[in-house]
Amino acid sequence: MELPRDPIVYGPELIEDWPAFENWRIIESSSSTSTTRPDFNHLRSHYGHHVVQVANTKRRQFNEFERTERPLKDVIDSWVAGDAEGDGLYVKDWHLALQLEDEGGKQEDFYKTPEIFQGEYPLNTYYNGYTDDWMTHHALSLDPRNDYRFTYMGPKGTFTPLHRDVYGSYSWSSNIIGRKRWWLIPPAIKHRFHKHAGPHGPGEPEMLFDLRELSDQDALDGVVIIEQAPGETIHVPSGWYHQVENLEFCISINHNYANSHIIRNIYDNLLASLCRVEESIADILPLLKQRLGSEKAFSFTDGESREDIFCWEVEWVDEVQKVLEMDAGWALAVFWDMVLYNLEVSDRSSPPAPPELRPADDYVASQILPIIYDYKNRREWKVLGDTRATVLKAEAIVIAMQNDI
Incomplete structure (x- = not known):
């Protein structure tokens, strides 16, 4: 089974039966509108003790953001308080599934791998294998505390700068709550977004950090721009550089994977x-x-x-x-x-x-x-x-x- 070589967006049917889709959101409806917000009380009571990676998107550090490790409850408190620092805090690369497994739980307590990306046989007690996923199968064989299953969580305005997924792998990302904007660069035009113009050595050149800072936005011609809605899942092909911005408070579950x-x-x-x-x-x-x-x-x-x-x-x-x-x-x-x-x-x-x-x-x-x-x-x-x-x-x-x- 060969997956698409272009980005593709799947509808909510892939994740609508996930416990996270039910438990991590509060839906408030009126006669004319319906709004959804994160259930911070649920997240704090169930996962607040977990230590998570936090990127401060207001403090750039070289080609990334300043990163710290904090208990999730402290980050949630900062978001709820609405303080200046909290507005820039983005929980990234959170190995929630592994942390739950350490506590006797399992991945299926909050989501299951969509069938289109899932094999039928489990690798171990907890992890249902992807479609021929070489990266996570190998990572778990070396260290049961290491994998490529991540949870992301952050307020409006937080973002991930332009990057290519780890090792040039595939990835998929499902929005539990909130809307994201994706800029996806086809490999054939990635040279237009090198940080420094002109010839470079045999190594991969440094890329721009933030596409929104381009003085000439016409340079984005040919870039695929997608606004991902709540409940949607996006599949990113191998080798596509991309940048992602949270347009609202967003929670997503993401996997990186690879095969032959x-x-x-x-x-x-x-x-x-x-x-x-x-x-x-x-x-x-x-x-x-x-x-x-x-x-x-x-x-x-x-x-x-x-x-x-x-x-x-x-x-x-x-x-x-x-x-x-x-x-x-x-x-x-x-x-x-x-x-x-x-x-x-x-x-x-x-x-x-x-x-x-x-x-x-x-x-x-x-x-x-x-x-x-x-x-x-x-x-x-x-x-x-x-x-x-x-x-x-x-x-x-x-x-x-x-x-x-």
Whole structure:
């Protein structure tokens, strides 16, 4: 099942039976109008003790906003009081489902993954797998306290600056309450929104922070602008930069996910981040060469060829990978571990999604083999021995997939 390559908006039927849609809202009706507002008393009594990530959208910090961690009850109190700080506070990346699971609850206590994005088999006791979701399945296998299921909550005027979803993944976002405005940039025109015009290095260039600050709003020609109503769900394709503004007080539930359809996108995005890291710390490379000189670390053998790998090169690659993991959230080792895990899990008795919701083996092989061959031409293939072993295991599985066809 291949998901749309353009943004798509689904109606309220996807989420109208969610407990959150019933319990988190207060609907006030009169003879002529109906208004909806958040039920802060319910949210405070059920989740107020949860510590959440809070972005202060009035205080910019580099390419993001100042972030703190606070109990949700304190944030709600600030919103209810209507104080100046509260107007800019936006609860983001709140792992509510995981926190409930820690307390003996489950995701279904407040929502369930819409069927269009959901597989039939559970990954574990709590989490119903998506349609062939490689990211969350792998994340939960490493750490049951880490996933890509998020709750967002913030008043009118709070917003998320222009960005591309983590690793270039897909995402979907369902509005429980409030209206949002989305600016979605097709990949073919993203170059128009680089922060600095002109040529740039091999890494992904820095993007504009806030599209509303463009002096020439005609520059938005070709950008998809959507006003998302309460109850609607939007699906964002891989690679689409987007910015989101809350037009009213909004609560949304969001997922990021990925699969073999976009594994090349994710690989390329990771390499772009790697290039950016190399550029940012390039000043240490001459120092490493000067300090370690021609000291040999080991010899790499590939068939009949043999090549010496030097200590400065090992230290350089290791340092780049450490910074890459801090910058992008993962490094090459984690990426290839994700690929191997999801190739292996397809052969297990409880795969993350049933066969009819996963691509055929020959399709998966056609997506994975090219990036394996590309990686084998990179220097990291020779230097990172543990990752090389992971890639070789993945290659063996993919070749076996082809042979079984």
